[in-house]
Amino acid sequence: MRLIELFFLLLKSDRLSTREIAQHFNVSVKTIQRDLDKLTVLGIPVIIHRGINGGVEIEKTYSLKKGVLNNNEFNFAMLALYIGNHLVKNDIFENLIKKILLVSGEKAKSEIKDFEKYIVLDITDKKLDLESNLHSEIIYCIKYKKVIEVYIDSNVYMVNPIKYVLKDNGLHLYAKLDDRFILIPINKIKTINVKDQVFNEEFTDYINNKVNIEIL
Secondary structure (H helix, E strand, C coil): CHHHHHHHHHHHCCCECHHHHHHHHCCCHHHHHHHHHHHHHCCCCEEEECCCCCEEEECCCCCHHHHCCCHHHHHHHHHHHHHHHHHECCHHHHHHHHHHHHHHCHHHHHHHHHHHHHCCCCCCCCCECCCCHHHHHHHHHHHHCEEEEEEECCEEEEEEEEEEEEECCEEEEEEEECCEEEEEEHHHCCEEEEEEEECCCCCCCCHHHHHHEEEC
16 A cells, blocks of 8 residues: 555655655655665656755656556556445545546546446445444454344344345345345344354355345
8 A cells, every 4th residue: 555655645746855755654764765666666667866956756757557557457447446436435436536637637537538428327326335333343243254233123133244245226244144144235234233253154155145145
């Protein structure tokens, strides 16, 4: 992540000293020098000026599209960001698009306009807020295999959370309830209670298990 942030910092800034960059990221000068070497290996034209008025900058004529991504990769990257920005309630996608617009100019603007012409995203009624407390807890429990109690209306279900599943009618939690595999619509969940109990069982992947799954 620091490498990406360093890349955009250099793009939007005039010449910076390695000491200034190190202070910005709260790391050592040697760490920044290693990061600059990595950017160079990736084909990014990092220019290092020596002497009293020295510093680091990226060649002013540099283009993200030309330097790192071929045409197809650039188009797919922009498409992924465009879709993500329309699905997820998070500033990250929008900020990334703005940064790429800053770097790649008219090419990126043209791609966005094309997407708006021929792509309509009608998957969910509202954007997914994956940074809410509920989603943060569910993601934590999926990652660390923690059992949860799910509260829906007046019912409580103790389940093993497996994965999120995005369907055309919204986000669902793929989970195991006793001996059954279920999908729980996230918009039905009032709250959850994280238990101390963990599970070690490996479950059948959602795609290969669709015929056996019930919607709660």
